Amino acid sequence: EPEVTQTPSHQVTQMGQEVILRCVPISNHLYFYWYRQILGQKVEFLVSFYNNEISEKSEIFDDQFSVERPDGSNFTLKIRSTKLEDSAMYFCASSEAGEPFFGQGTRLTVV
Amino acid sequence: GESVGLHLPTLSVQEGDNSIINCAYSNSASDYFIWYKQESGKGPQFIIDIRSNMDKRQGQRVTVLLNKTVKHLSLQIAATQPGDSAVYFCAETYGNNRLAFGKGNQVVVIP
Numbered sequence: 001e002p003e004v005t006q007t008p009s010h011q012v013t014q015m016g017q018e019v020i021l022r023c024v025p026i027s028n029h030l031y032f033y034w035y036r037q038i039l040g041q042k043v044e045f046l047v048s049f050y051n052n053e054i055s056e057k058s059e060i061f062d063d064q065f066s067v068e069r070p071d072g073s074n075f076t077l078k079i080r081s082t083k084l085e086d087s088a089m090y091f092c093a094s095s096e097a098g099e100p101f102f103g104q105g106t107r108l109t110v111v
Numbered sequence: 112g113e114s115v116g117l118h119l120p121t122l123s124v125q126e127g128d129n130s131i132i133n134c135a136y137s138n139s140a141s142d143y144f145i146w147y148k149q150e151s152g153k154g155p156q157f158i159i160d161i162r163s164n165m166d167k168r169q170g171q172r173v174t175v176l177l178n179k180t181v182k183h184l185s186l187q188i189a190a191t192q193p194g195d196s197a198v199y200f201c202a203e204t205y206g207n208n209r210l211a212f213g214k215g216n217q218v219v220v221i222p
Contacts, residue, residue, distance in 0.1 A: 042214045095208065099160050105153070
């Protein structure tokens, strides 16, 4: 069964450093997303991406965040200068037209 | 503001019994609803969805009920099994692909 894959599964970074979280969406999907989940809290929408551009972003997705689809298979989330409060699980998701399917997540720990 | 929320934080259920998880939403414009299951350390896993033009949808051992009059969504799990132990999230969207998640409801299945 096709699935969304994310790497790495766990990333530890120092405050102020840049991180890139990587995702390979399901191959025939057209819509891509990033969500995050701070420990013990609900899943929050960050950004959606369609047709090689951002279609919507939340108030969380400020200038420190960017997304890119560098080739036909990868979808990345970059955080330019990480803050302690960026520590969370980051989930990539993709969809064809209906329900998004989520990856297993990357646990980002900012120290 | 608009919100999606769950009534009960934890539901303990005997193996073999039926489970009912409830969710209230406040955005009357929401037109698509999804239930996700999240096991520890994993990403949200799609269970079942329903569109606003329906009031009931059944899957394998699961049923989702939508009451638009009172803005209420429920997930029924028949013959609950130990593998059903997880956190269950309802999510809504309206006219776009951005999901708004509820806070989650922990289901604990007692063998």
